[in-house]
Amino acid sequence: MxxxxxxxxxxxxxxxxxxxxxxxxxxxxxxxxxxxxxxxFKTSEGLLEQFGPMRVRDTPISEMGFxxxxxxxxxxxxxxxxxxMFAEFMGVAxxxxxxxxxxxxxxxxxxxxxxxxxxxxxxxxxxxxxQHSQTLEHWFAATSGLKVVSPSGANAAYGxxxxxxxxxxxxxxxxxxxxxxxxxxxxxxxxxVVPLGKARVVxxxxxVTVVALGQTVRTAMAASAEADWSAEIIxxxxxxxxxxxxxxxxxxxxxxxxxxxxxxxSGGWGADLAAVAAAELFGRLRAPVVRVTCPDLPVPFAxxxxxxxxxxxxYLRRMITAVVADNRLPRAWWEEEQRA
Amino acid sequence: MRELLEHETSSxxxxxxxxARRVIxxxxxxxxxxxxxxxCTEDSVKQLFSDGLVAGSTHTCQGQxxxxxxxxxxxxxxxxxxxxxxxxxxxxxxxxxxxxxxxxILGRESGCVGGVGGSMHLSGKVIGLMPTMAIVGAGIPIAAxxxxxxxxxxxxxxxxxxFGDGAANIGAFHEGxxxxxxxxxxxxxxxxxxxxxxxxxxxxxxxxxxxxxxxxSYGIPGExxxxxxxxxxxxxxxAAIARARSGEGPSLLEMKTYRYSGHSRSDTGAxxxxxELESWLARDPLEIYARRLVEMSAASNADLEAIRGETRQSxxxxxxxxxxxxxxxxxxxxxxxxxxxx
Numbered sequence: 001m002x003x004x005x006x007x008x009x010x011x012x013x014x015x016x017x018x019x020x021x022x023x024x025x026x027x028x029x030x031x032x033x034x035x036x037x038x039x040x041f042k043t044s045e046g047l048l049e050q051f052g053p054m055r056v057r058d059t060p061i062s063e064m065g066f067x068x069x070x071x072x073x074x075x076x077x078x079x080x081x082x083x084x085m086f087a088e089f090m091g092v093a094x095x096x097x098x099x100x101x102x103x104x105x106x107x108x109x110x111x112x113x114x115x116x117x118x119x120x121x122x123x124x125x126x127x128x129x130x131q132h133s134q135t136l137e138h139w140f141a142a143t144s145g146l147k148v149v150s151p152s153g154a155n156a157a158y159g160x161x162x163x164x165x166x167x168x169x170x171x172x173x174x175x176x177x178x179x180x181x182x183x184x185x186x187x188x189x190x191x192x193v194v195p196l197g198k199a200r201v202v203x204x205x206x207x208v209t210v211v212a213l214g215q216t217v218r219t220a221m222a223a224s225a226e227a228d229w230s231a232e233i234i235x236x237x238x239x240x241x242x243x244x245x246x247x248x249x250x251x252x253x254x255x256x257x258x259x260x261x262x263x264x265x266s267g268g269w270g271a272d273l274a275a276v277a278a279a280e281l282f283g284r285l286r287a288p289v290v291r292v293t294c295p296d297l298p299v300p301f302a303x304x305x306x307x308x309x310x311x312x313x314x315y316l317r318r319m320i321t322a323v324v325a326d327n328r329l330p331r332a333w334w335e336e337e338q339r340a
Numbered sequence: 341m342r343e344l345l346e347h348e349t350s351s352x353x354x355x356x357x358x359x360a361r362r363v364i365x366x367x368x369x370x371x372x373x374x375x376x377x378x379x380c381t382e383d384s385v386k387q388l389f390s391d392g393l394v395a396g397s398t399h400t401c402q403g404q405x406x407x408x409x410x411x412x413x414x415x416x417x418x419x420x421x422x423x424x425x426x427x428x429x430x431x432x433x434x435x436x437x438x439x440x441x442x443x444x445i446l447g448r449e450s451g452c453v454g455g456v457g458g459s460m461h462l463s464g465k466v467i468g469l470m471p472t473m474a475i476v477g478a479g480i481p482i483a484a485x486x487x488x489x490x491x492x493x494x495x496x497x498x499x500x501x502x503f504g505d506g507a508a509n510i511g512a513f514h515e516g517x518x519x520x521x522x523x524x525x526x527x528x529x530x531x532x533x534x535x536x537x538x539x540x541x542x543x544x545x546x547x548x549x550x551x552x553x554x555x556x557s558y559g560i561p562g563e564x565x566x567x568x569x570x571x572x573x574x575x576x577x578x579a580a581i582a583r584a585r586s587g588e589g590p591s592l593l594e595m596k597t598y599r600y601s602g603h604s605r606s607d608t609g610a611x612x613x614x615x616e617l618e619s620w621l622a623r624d625p626l627e628i629y630a631r632r633l634v635e636m637s638a639a640s641n642a643d644l645e646a647i648r649g650e651t652r653q654s655x656x657x658x659x660x661x662x663x664x665x666x667x668x669x670x671x672x673x674x675x676x677x678x679x680x681x682x
Contacts, residue, residue: 065519067481068482109675145677147678
């Protein structure tokens, strides 16, 4: 049944899991405090009551152990959703994802698939400090055999998560923590499944293509709200494999490409877009590709620092205004201040 | 949850030759033949590497044959085995034929995974062999997860994790055993304690050298087993499997065994104390079992001699057939990264 409801992103995530669990008895959820507590960010509220402890399992604080168990279970007939509370906790479990889950289908000639979703909260902006605030898409995006997805709000989270659960291969689902409480109209139901690998044009425009991901889609919308240029805003949605067709078509049409990223410059997802655009659109862009990112630093704690570290709508507007004005590469704020 | 059964893959075709090789292990003489086959195959693997015919590394298991065959005898074909890069013996014991194994090691398209895997990466779902894991300890939580799926779907299959003593010191061991214990999962953790983790002696790396003692930390049964005695391995495995199947949870079995070769092909084992190898050779699992078959009047010495000759010959033929296989065409490497990529 298709419905439209106003939901917070955390509720939309719970709804997507509930709908898939109701439709398919092999879908199970495991993670730290996902059951009785409903998830520390309340992303699984009500699931234990609805589906019982065999399908909604609290785990020890053992990311390597329970993610490995999820990989094994996925190879043996279940469709597990593993919740990693903070993306950084993948550091103690990375082997199971990048070296086991991503390779088992390949190393078994397709006999052992791993239909696994690894959900994790991520991103700066809430004062969680250097070890609980990174986005980390690039840890996973460079590994063949994984798909990497990040939603920009409640509606996208619902549709993308349902697609991720239905996918027969491992999908990393990175949830911007700063959006969990944000409310949005959510189209729910089987027709609302959003295919992986497709970007979404959030707003059409003419002067510049701005590609955003996760929490930066809002930054892009706010930055271009009252600007004297017209931006085509694209929500990338899937980082791996990313939607070249949509991004390149738009950038060729507008002649300018800007990425807005909540991660450090080095190795960020925008680097791949910039490289492909530079090669594929050589001579057809009016300006150099501009990557608007965080500086190459750990995420600082104090709100005065963190709010500067994360690109703000004002900063993004200044950068876009500069490149639209003279088609030259504007310098990042930390370069202007000669800090790096 | 019974409706889940319809999601299971259909049972493998009974005529598959690997399954037939599993079934015949009910005959004790065939168990001996299989151990001889593993020994011969591993000797050939070593030779192929020495001859420079194979790239990368290899990890052979001469001396540990009774563990491989004992596990294969005790397990059902619907049980899942998760083992390590020292997995040639397990693959053969479970039913894989020597030729696709050798072809995989040689990087041929006729290899068990088409040449994308190599010595450390064998697989065969028809015999319950998950891709062999080349990361120490990685298979331990994975086996727990296979068991978790079985528990959730109300099957009575079990999962078996095989790993070395070196894996007992990596985090995955602790996390996997703890999770299996708190969830009472139908999994058997089988440590092949061959006294060395890579080039280092267990006494230099491990505070308590009886790995089975760790079981107490998880409140599960732990047992030291003579890994050179095939019948002892079979009975210990059978008991642990029966326990897991009946819902009583996991066990940790420590097979005391020995690898005659070094860790990998470049390791000559020079660090081993004088006399150690000889003392283990005196307890060779093939010779122990041969004596037992003669005592039981299941075979004569002449029969066993004939088996050794026949097996050496059949493995030699498999080596030649594997060598004659063609190199994989480049489209092979593009297959099976994702389900939708062919």
